[in-house]
Amino acid sequence: MRELVYTGFMSLDGVVDSPGATSEGHRGGGWVMDTEFVPEAFSLKGEELAETTALLFGRRSYEAFAAVWPDSEDHSAYKELPKYVASSTLGEDALVDGWGPTTILRSSADVAALKAEDGGAIFIHGSAELARNLADADLIDRYNLLVFPVLLGAGKSLFSRADRDRLRLHLRESATYGNGVAKLVYDVKR
Structure with missing residues (x-):
């Protein structure tokens, strides 16, 4: 069974959208860029590259990343990896050529079937709505x-507010950095 990992930047109040720009339309966008850059605070992103065997996106995040990542030197290691897009509306004609094999998944059942296959970790970048639904x-x-040490008050939350069974997490790894960023790596306990 493959591991499904959500990775992302988050404000202290749980907002995950618009870390680098104001694309979501609220005034809090660009909050990652407002934090002092400390290289070791971003070392998790480099560590993830060694583990990533596939990428999973929601439609909107796929469209945003596909416009930039295929030609980005910072993301060149992702170029040939298999990509999956969870979308009920995206057509095959909207997939980007030259960015590795891409498959559209139409439901959470399709994601569950992908997880059940043999292979390594699948990482979800961005895609707050998809992550909430999959959680x-x-x-x-x-x-x-x-x-990140910022409270935004507006924006998309990573976590659902649905009344659900309690979900326990196990802290695998943590660190704090001089710029106030905290790294938190949690495994879901089952």
Whole structure:
């Protein structure tokens, strides 16, 4: 069985959208860029490269990343990896050429089937709505979070507010950095 990992930047109040720009339309966008850059605070991103065997996106995040990552030197290690897009509306004609094999998954059942296959870790970048839905379906296995010292008040939350059974997490790894960023890596306990 493959591990499904959500990785992302998050504000202290749980917002995961618009870390680098104001694309979500609230005034709090760009909050990662407002934090002093400390290289070791971002070392988790480099560590993830060694583990990533596939990427999973929601439609909106796929469209945003596909416009930038295929030609980005910082993301060149991801170029040929298999990519999956969870979308009920995206057509095959909207997939980006030259960015590795890409498969559209139409449901959380399709994601569950992908997880059941042999292979390594699948990482979800961005895709807050997808991550919430997959967490509610008990499909997320780990959270790799960089929590930034900012409260935004508006924006998309990573976690659902649905009334659900309690989900326990096990802290695998943590660190704090001089710029106030905290690394929190949690395994979902089952």
